[in-house]
Amino acid sequence: AMQTVLAASTQGSSISSDVFKTQGTVLEDSNPASILAGLEGRLKDSFPAPPEVSTQIKYVQKSMEEYLSPAFYMVPAIDSTKNNVIYINQGHMPDDISLFTTLAHEGYPGHLYQTVYYASRKPDPIRNLLNYGGYTEGWATYSEMMSYYYTPLTKEQATLMQKNTSVILGLYALADMGIHYDGWTLLDTVSFFRGYGITDTNTIEDIYDLIIADPANYLKYYIGYVEFLELKKDAMDKWGDGFTQKRFHKAVLDVGPASFDVIRKYIF
Template sequence: MRKKCTSLMLLICLLLPCLTSCSLFPGPDENDLFRQFTLELFRQEVAADTITLHYTVKEPESYGIQDTPVTLGSFGADTAASAASLENCLALLEDFRYKKLSPENQLTFDVLKSWLETALQGSPYALYEEPLSPLTGVQAQLPILLCEFSFDTPEDVDTYLSLLEEVPAYFDSLISFEQAKSRAGLFMSSRNAQDVLDECAAFTALGDSHYLFSSFQSRLEKLTELTDSQKEACILQHRDLVYDCLFPAYNRLTAAVSALKDTGTNECGLCYYPDGKKYYEYIVKRDTGSARTVPQLQNLTREQMMEDLSAMQSVAPLSQGEGEAPEETKAASIFTLDDSNPEAILADLREKTASSFPSLPEVTAEIKFVQEEMAEYVSPAFYMVPAVDNAEENVIYINQGHLPDDLTLFTTLAHEGYPGHLYQNVYYASTDPDPVRSLLSFGGYTEGWATYVEMLSYYFTGMDEDRALLEQRNASVILGLYALADMGIHYDGWSLTETVAFFRSFGITDTETIRDIYDLILGDPGNYLKYYIGYVEFLELKKTAVREWGEDFSQKRFHKAVLDTGPAPFEIVERAVREAR
């Protein structure tokens, strides 16, 4: 998890004076001009806020980035300015002579153009966005980003402390944004608001035992350039800033959300808002990278689920009724690891998957555990995307409270580590891509890849083949149910009652559990689609490769083709697969 840049559209206007020369004076080498264009775009965007800069590049000077102000950025909803900036950037991009570009630059051109066009499609919906979504919102991500803010130099400590001073203004802009959402009738549901309030209360309730204090001291101890007295002064300053800036900012946010809690006009899916269905279609396209319509994605999901259920029935005939998963797949897994050490599991996964995936440079992978105090409010696991110039150092967080058994731990580490997020990021970095590609988020590709290999990992556990198939297909079906529910709630307008009935038809009967699922989907529309639709699109890509390549098909060749392409819309990845040699 790294803070994703969302302000590109607001910064394009800054590029116009320095980039118009690209179209006026094309020069003899279109490729040099194009890389100048993308590099300047990268510089402007990555320097937009300090956390983005710190997490994206380890040595900013090597990219020509110097003397940037310390800022967390701000939230805004100027749709007209956003649209104009995006249109201007698209015009600059399209001035390049595409056929004069190298294949690598043509790929960057296509991916950037697609990203800009999709962003332009979403520019009218700024106030529909929800930066406070439960589990993945600002209130949940900021503490992790602060804890992982590395101290490589004493200057990094100064920057970190200055960032804490910026939190109040940052949260004030967030509060203003939420108030604007409320005035527009677009504030979140009251239950989602309560979830945010609970997260904020849990964050500030820890007092002197807060993990931010221990994390700060731990990072500070590694700085040999500072004397003991200097470190002690930093610790005291940090404590004052947490109590004077950070905690009060969370308290103000709590008060603001509490005041707005019951101002929402809609406790159901996005389709009940004005233009909500169009907005949902936009986020589905943005977050999945699929060119299919929502009805087409619903059909694709049902087809995959039927294939999964049929495969399960072939090894364990259904006894519960049509469409319901076998009872034994709902029970706790019988899989037990010989060594449940996460580092050992990662090493085992890397060894077992080596024959099916391209080789990877040597890297380190540090496993950290989510603090017990925040376990309830943090995802089961997440990978911290490293800086583009420092892919050798990788961190995976494990939330032990959300990993009930050894099988879940194994498949989760496959998702986050090998051959999932860690592997995909490190491999792609080894291809030396254009830096601007690191700023273009394609959740369907990244989460789809991680889910795809997570499903493959069941067959590397050493379990009996039939048992592995049951476990894997069952996991696929459950994720498919969540995807159908996401589309049903936000596109078709399912009520809670309809959602309960849907899950019960598949043997999931606990109403409170279904209510929690309903609330999660309300608070983060499209989130489950990144995982499931991305996964199924990779399965469809593999079918295409098998047809196109015939006897030349191999797992390693297929994986190399999609990994070399990098995060992109699936139309572009499919074209790369068809053209792969």
């Protein structure tokens, strides 16, 4: 079924039928600066206007590619948010759809946008000392998931890829809880992933080692993302005809990083 959907790609593009590996090449311009500018341009209808900032894109050194994330946003100093930096790890960037969605996560409407927008509201400085990973990574993951629908892919293809990414991240979060709360061994983890059709033992062992090294890391991303989806559902119910994407996004961004019970209290 996946192959059928992915085969109906836009003319001139090449989409892999193995969505667990490469997602495909469909962009006319895969320059990171162009992608970032395009993503910023998509904010107008659904997000509050971003402050004017400059963003420098840098690349991870070859010798460090094996050890670093696919990309990361360098959070600026609290008194200097005009200049921003995003690093890209080319060793972990197999195709331009991955690059596009990663830049949405790290840039617009993800980390960079959320950080500089909130800073532009001149929050009390103590807010910079408080760390809410579920909010920041949940927002960036929410942004990444939305960005699939900003690509040139058909809606059907974008939906498939977005759901696939969400499901895999959900499996990582479940494995995280299984390993650190229920005490899963490597054998338990292999059995769990094989139950979902992921059968490469070496890959599962890599995932296991990654989760062992950073307990609860995936929960920030996935549960944070799901919390934003639940907030959005509730906003649609409570606001009715008054609901708009921009109103919802402004409400959660204006509160800034906080626990989700506090966010819920303030936006409703």
